[in-house]
Amino acid sequence: MVSEPTQLVDPGERSAQALALAQDIVTRALASGATEAEALVTSEDAALTRFANSEIHQNVAETSIGVNLRFCLGRRIAVAATGRTDDAGLRALVERAAAAARSVEELEDWGGLPAPTGGHPNGPSAAGYAAATAEASPEFRADGVRAVIAAADAAGVLAYGAFSTAREGIAVSNSAGIHAAHERTTSQLLTVQMSPDGGTGYAEAAATDATTIDAAAIGREAADKARASEHPISLPAGEYSVVLEEYAVVDIADMLGYLGFSALAVQEGRSFAEPGRRVGSDLITIVDDGSDPAGLPMTIDFEGVAKERVVLVERGACRDVVYDSQTAARAGRTSTGHGLPAPNPWGPFPLNMVVDAGATPREALIGSLDRGLLVTRFHYTNPVHPKLAIVTGMTRDGTFLVEGGRIVGPVRNLRYTQSYLDALAGVTAVGRERRTLKGFLGSAVVPALRIDAWTFTGTTEH
Amino acid sequence: MRDLTDRALDTAASLGAAYADCRIVRRLEESISIKSARLEGVASGESEGFGVRVLVDGAWGFASSHRLDFDEADRVAGLAVRIARASASALRDRVALDARPPAVGQYVTPVAEDPFEVSLETKIGDLLAADRAAVGVPGVSFTESSYGAQRESKTFAATDGSFTEQVITHVGAAVEANAIEGDEHQRRSYPDAGGGWGAGGYELIRRLDLAGNAARHGEEAVALLSAPQCPSGLTTVVLDPGQLYNQVHESCGHPTELDRVFGTEASYAGTSFLTTDKMAEGFRYGSDLVTIVADATAAGGMGTFGWDDEGVAAQSVDLVRDGIFVGYQTSRETAPRIGRSSGGGMRADGWNRIPLIRMTNINLLPVAGMSLDEIVADTDDGLYLTTNRSWSIDDRRLNFQFATEIAYEIKGGKLGRLFKNPTYTGITYEFWRSCDAVGDASSYVMLGTPNCGKGEPSQSAHVGHGVSGARFRNVQIGVGKW
Numbered sequence: 001m002v003s004e005p006t007q008l009v010d011p012g013e014r015s016a017q018a019l020a021l022a023q024d025i026v027t028r029a030l031a032s033g034a035t036e037a038e039a040l041v042t043s044e045d046a047a048l049t050r051f052a053n054s055e056i057h058q059n060v061a062e063t064s065i066g067v068n069l070r071f072c073l074g075r076r077i078a079v080a081a082t083g084r085t086d087d088a089g090l091r092a093l094v095e096r097a098a099a100a101a102r103s104v105e106e107l108e109d110w111g112g113l114p115a116p117t118g119g120h121p122n123g124p125s126a127a128g129y130a131a132a133t134a135e136a137s138p139e140f141r142a143d144g145v146r147a148v149i150a151a152a153d154a155a156g157v158l159a160y161g162a163f164s165t166a167r168e169g170i171a172v173s174n175s176a177g178i179h180a181a182h183e184r185t186t187s188q189l190l191t192v193q194m195s196p197d198g199g200t201g202y203a204e205a206a207a208t209d210a211t212t213i214d215a216a217a218i219g220r221e222a223a224d225k226a227r228a229s230e231h232p233i234s235l236p237a238g239e240y241s242v243v244l245e246e247y248a249v250v251d252i253a254d255m256l257g258y259l260g261f262s263a264l265a266v267q268e269g270r271s272f273a274e275p276g277r278r279v280g281s282d283l284i285t286i287v288d289d290g291s292d293p294a295g296l297p298m299t300i301d302f303e304g305v306a307k308e309r310v311v312l313v314e315r316g317a318c319r320d321v322v323y324d325s326q327t328a329a330r331a332g333r334t335s336t337g338h339g340l341p342a343p344n345p346w347g348p349f350p351l352n353m354v355v356d357a358g359a360t361p362r363e364a365l366i367g368s369l370d371r372g373l374l375v376t377r378f379h380y381t382n383p384v385h386p387k388l389a390i391v392t393g394m395t396r397d398g399t400f401l402v403e404g405g406r407i408v409g410p411v412r413n414l415r416y417t418q419s420y421l422d423a424l425a426g427v428t429a430v431g432r433e434r435r436t437l438k439g440f441l442g443s444a445v446v447p448a449l450r451i452d453a454w455t456f457t458g459t460t461e462h
Numbered sequence: 463m464r465d466l467t468d469r470a471l472d473t474a475a476s477l478g479a480a481y482a483d484c485r486i487v488r489r490l491e492e493s494i495s496i497k498s499a500r501l502e503g504v505a506s507g508e509s510e511g512f513g514v515r516v517l518v519d520g521a522w523g524f525a526s527s528h529r530l531d532f533d534e535a536d537r538v539a540g541l542a543v544r545i546a547r548a549s550a551s552a553l554r555d556r557v558a559l560d561a562r563p564p565a566v567g568q569y570v571t572p573v574a575e576d577p578f579e580v581s582l583e584t585k586i587g588d589l590l591a592a593d594r595a596a597v598g599v600p601g602v603s604f605t606e607s608s609y610g611a612q613r614e615s616k617t618f619a620a621t622d623g624s625f626t627e628q629v630i631t632h633v634g635a636a637v638e639a640n641a642i643e644g645d646e647h648q649r650r651s652y653p654d655a656g657g658g659w660g661a662g663g664y665e666l667i668r669r670l671d672l673a674g675n676a677a678r679h680g681e682e683a684v685a686l687l688s689a690p691q692c693p694s695g696l697t698t699v700v701l702d703p704g705q706l707y708n709q710v711h712e713s714c715g716h717p718t719e720l721d722r723v724f725g726t727e728a729s730y731a732g733t734s735f736l737t738t739d740k741m742a743e744g745f746r747y748g749s750d751l752v753t754i755v756a757d758a759t760a761a762g763g764m765g766t767f768g769w770d771d772e773g774v775a776a777q778s779v780d781l782v783r784d785g786i787f788v789g790y791q792t793s794r795e796t797a798p799r800i801g802r803s804s805g806g807g808m809r810a811d812g813w814n815r816i817p818l819i820r821m822t823n824i825n826l827l828p829v830a831g832m833s834l835d836e837i838v839a840d841t842d843d844g845l846y847l848t849t850n851r852s853w854s855i856d857d858r859r860l861n862f863q864f865a866t867e868i869a870y871e872i873k874g875g876k877l878g879r880l881f882k883n884p885t886y887t888g889i890t891y892e893f894w895r896s897c898d899a900v901g902d903a904s905s906y907v908m909l910g911t912p913n914c915g916k917g918e919p920s921q922s923a924h925v926g927h928g929v930s931g932a933r934f935r936n937v938q939i940g941v942g943k944w
Binding site: 046047048049050051052053054055056057058059060061062063064065066077078079080081082083084089092093096097099100103104105107108137138139141142145146149158160161162164190191192194268269270272342343344345379380381382383384385386387388392393394396413415417457458459460461462 | 493495497500501502503504505506507508509510511513521522523524525526527528529541542544545546547548549550551552553554555581582583586590603604606608640642645646647724725726728729730732735814815816851852853854855856857858860861863865883885887889918919941
């Protein structure tokens with residue numbers, strides 16, 4: 001039996017071991033009668049230190065591995081998964097997958113497992129891997145947390161948040177010739193800070209190299225905002241111009257990726273995306289790029305296909321959407337490398353979105369606002385009308401009234417019900433600086449935006 | 463199993479842990495996914511591992527692994543102790559646990575028809591029959607049908623001598639019909655968006671009669687395309703159980719989690735408006751008709767078990783009694799801070815996650831007087847809302863906005879025409895205070911969700927909700943131009 005990849009230190013060696021395990025599973029499946037087979041091996045060493053009331057209250061670590069086998073008997077497909085990688089576990093895995101494949105009906109438009117694409121070499125990749133993150137200790141994370149807490153202490157507020165570090169590996173082998181692996185590291189430090197007078201503030205950073213995160217600066221940013229948002233006034237619901245900080249913009253990118261930039265959403269008629277359709281102002285360009293070093297790179301998808309750079313929106317107009325092998329087969333084209341683990345009824349998703357930076361410094365975004373709101377971030381967003389990308393959610397952790405280009409004071413949080421497409425169409429300036437953030441779909445690199453009209457539909461008590 | 467838990471606990475104790483517990487969890491899962499009468503996916507999964515939680519110098523540490531052997535038990539226990547010592551470097555108040563007797567025993571979910579023994583052909587056939595019935599309705603654009611089953615076998619052991627073994631089985635299924643025309647996308651789901659889930663076996667799936675209900679929901683999805691937009695304004699709404707349980711979940715379940723109140727979820731899901739001073743003062747949460755409990759003993763609920771993941775026995779805890787806020791969902795760490803003992807609310811999402819306070823079965827108890835049908839008959843003018851479509855609530859659980867898949871107009875005590883895209887919004891306690899009717903026991907059903915999110919790293923929990931439908935007055939529906 002091959003070794004488990006999580007026990008190794010070198011990312012190349014770990015990828016090679018994961019690929020050997022995947023290849024072993026494919027060989028077993030073919031020997032059991034599979035006409036095609038695909039094995040996905042995911043592994044992770046992840047740790048997270050969580051703090052609240054300016055103390056660490058939760059501190060966890062995990063070592064995990066998962067194996068996913070897609071077993072094909074002609075057009076009859078079944079998937080089995082396990083966390084057991086000993087011989088008995090793998091034998092049981094193949095038996096379960098084979099038995100299920102014999103029980104299911106044929107998938108009429110099955111396009112076959114993906115094959116390697118030209119120009120994208122097979123083999124392991126470690127883009128976005130930082131040894132310092134992979135080896136980050138509990139003491140390293142505690143140091144970062146103490147720096148955040150020190151900033152909170154200095155401002156007289158309490159700190160809440162989490163500092164996570166992870167090594168993540170995926171390896172895919174299939175009978176059509178895919179033999180690809182990727183190792184990466186990710187880290188994220190986020191904090192909410194609360195003042196005794198009701199103010200709250202937020203700051204976050206994500207990076208492949210945890211040592212590049214300036215914990216003290218993150219702490220100061222949130223603490224300053226918590227102090228600045230004390231004693232908010234109530235504003236009535238209605239339409240306001242807004243400046244959305246990057247923490248809010250990431251939700252727009254993710255929600256549009258979830259609702260519309262997927263080939264399956266297009267094929268099922270539930271997407272807003274059509275080539276050439278104008279969905280944003282000329283200032284908006286959005287791509288998905290798993291190789292952009294500004295983000296958290298992921299160079300292959302969960303089918304082992306190399307990720308292509310896909311232009312989703314170019315100067316306000318829809319250009320393309322992302323594909324996996326099944327949606328690509330239906331469309332008569334090749335996968336763009338955006339598949340999820342099989343079976344996947346949800347379709348492909350863009351997990352590495354990048355929004356082009358603009359030319360406007362942060363101060364000028366606010367400075368050009370005659371009257372409107374500066375929004376730090378959104379909370380609990382959910383689509384109300386998916387095809388029009390109408391979303392409801394709340395503001396949170398720092399919402400401010402701006403008049404005459406100056407922040408005049410904090411306001412209580414507001415509920416909005418707003419088409420994100422209409423919002424993109426109303427973008428009048430794009431921030432020069434961008435942040436790398438984790439969203440609910442993956443990672444994103446986004447600037448702040450100024451939008452001429454945003455519909456707030458309710459108020460709350462804080 | 464006992465050899466491994468003993469080894470992990472002994473190692474943790476020898477390295478300085480004042481308290482340690484170890485959970486070994488094996489999870490089996492099966493899923494079937496069908497789209498427009500095409501079998502899209504059949505999958506089975508197996509996950510096994512253990513987690514060790516330790517208390518050292520008054521601070522928590524936790525580590526976990528999928529490798530079940532003595533060497534790994536030593537490594538993981540040692541790592542948990544090291545992590546706890548790092549936690550202690552940023553600690554202001556030492557953790558103190560409430561006293562409880564050692565937990566010993568076994569619990570098994572009652573199952574009449576083992577879902578893992580029912581043939582795959584039968585399960586696929588049942589689901590396909592339902593999906594075909596829905597997709598065959600003229601005007602339906604596509605359908606999605608799903609089946610899922612999960613069995614979790616877990617062993618819990620602690621340094622205080624606790625040792626429990628539990629086998630918990632949940633199943634769920636749904637059929638969803640989608641109709642699309644231009645920019646309008648309407649969906650009707652049966653029995654619930656995301657699936658009708660419960661604790662038990664395949665008998666629950668048979669009871670749903672998916673095939674018998676699929677076509678009706680397909681027809682409603684198509685009818686919604688040409689239905690008028692739901693109007694805006696103040697009106698009376700009757701929430702059926704399928705929407706009411708979501709309302710209970712978001713506006714009572716989450717805000718009564720005591721860890722949220724103490725701020726430990728502040729950086730993620732937020733805090734709660736139900737601060738401890740409100741419990742002391744007897745805050746009026748709802749009308750006299752509103753009594754809500756967290757009941758881990760309720761039959762068929764997905765939050766039903768023998769012991770929680772701290773070894774506290776299953777029990778029922780009052781949260782709201784006759785409209786007055788009286789209690790929280792608690793843990794061994796949080797309960798002593800309000801002068802109580804744990805209500806047994808701690809659960810973890812598998813072996814690699816630490817237990818958090820999670821809803822068990824948060825139930826709005828029925829009120830004798832009127833069935834749900836009789837509440838509708840008793841309503842002159844209003845809306846009947848069913849099947850959740852979207853949900854959102856602020857970070858203190860006050861301002862909420864829900865959308866449902868469909869609204870039926872109520873006129874003169876009868877259900878009438880359909881409205882599309884209904885939404886309603888409010889402030890939690892104002893909404894519950896406006897409740898003037900709760901369905902009786904004849905309308906009471908146990909529902910729930912298999913995907914309640916909480917925590918960092920994220921955890922998903924299966925939680926139950928017993929509800930019977932209720933009526934609310936002067937509710938804001940619609941949101942202006944949408």
